[in-house]
Amino acid sequence: MRTPPILPTCLAILLAVQAHAQSGRLGSRDGIQGCGATAIGSDLIVTAAHCVHDGRGGPFYHPGGGLDPIPLRRIVHDPDYAKTSDRHAKAGRDLALGRLARPMGAGPIRHTVGPPPRAGEVLVLETLSHPGRGETRRQTCPVVRRTEGAATLSCAVVSGDSGSPVLRITDTGSEIAAVAVARTTFLGAPATVAADLLPRMRVLRGRLGN
Numbered sequence: 001m002r003t004p005p006i007l008p009t010c011l012a013i014l015l016a017v018q019a020h021a022q023s024g025r026l027g028s029r030d031g032i033q034g035c036g037a038t039a040i041g042s043d044l045i046v047t048a049a050h051c052v053h054d055g056r057g058g059p060f061y062h063p064g065g066g067l068d069p070i071p072l073r074r075i076v077h078d079p080d081y082a083k084t085s086d087r088h089a090k091a092g093r094d095l096a097l098g099r100l101a102r103p104m105g106a107g108p109i110r111h112t113v114g115p116p117p118r119a120g121e122v123l124v125l126e127t128l129s130h131p132g133r134g135e136t137r138r139q140t141c142p143v144v145r146r147t148e149g150a151a152t153l154s155c156a157v158v159s160g161d162s163g164s165p166v167l168r169i170t171d172t173g174s175e176i177a178a179v180a181v182a183r184t185t186f187l188g189a190p191a192t193v194a195a196d197l198l199p200r201m202r203v204l205r206g207r208l209g210n
Contacts, residue, residue, distance in 0.1 A: 036164030047163030049077035092149020114175030116196035156190035
């Protein structure tokens with residue numbers, strides 16, 4: 001049986017995600033100094049735990065698209081992130097959930113949280129380089145490896161891209177399957193480690209509170 005080409009699939013995914021996706025960044029009010037982040041509700045954002053652990057990351061969320069930064073009221077990281085020294089286990093717990101000081105309103109897109117990445121699935125890594133100018137980079141990334149709580153994707157990230165969303169396009173929009181947390185290599189090529197989000201959402205919500 002003939003295997004269908006991956007290029008048309010990737011192109012279709014990229015065209016679809018342009019209509020649905022919008023990531024942001026953490027930082028100060030006037031400058032962008034932190035990691036990637038994205039909205040999953042009118043006042044909730046997700047990012048990587050190492051971006052905010054020990055008070056790092058900046059007290060504002062920049063939604064992108066030229067919208068004003070919004071102060072963070074509270075942000076918490078996965079409690080297991082600081083408890084383990086095992087590199088692979090830590091990657092699967094490298095998640096943080098934040099609540100904004102006010103809702104974002106109707107403008108910014110909020111993603112739902114979907115199932116973790118599956119081996120062989122093609123997803124989209126979206127990073128925002130400059131929120132004020134809306135400079136968004138999107139890469140289609142096959143999932144090339146699964147470990148407990150995390151996936152390896154065959155696309156490269158740079159410093160500052162941690163916390164960015166790994167998106168799945170659905171019939172109704174887009175959903176977050178994972179959060180980019182580290183750079184790695186796979187078969188000698190640059191790759192990205194992404195933490196599964198859905199299995200840890202109950203823990204994160206419980207720790208964040210109301």
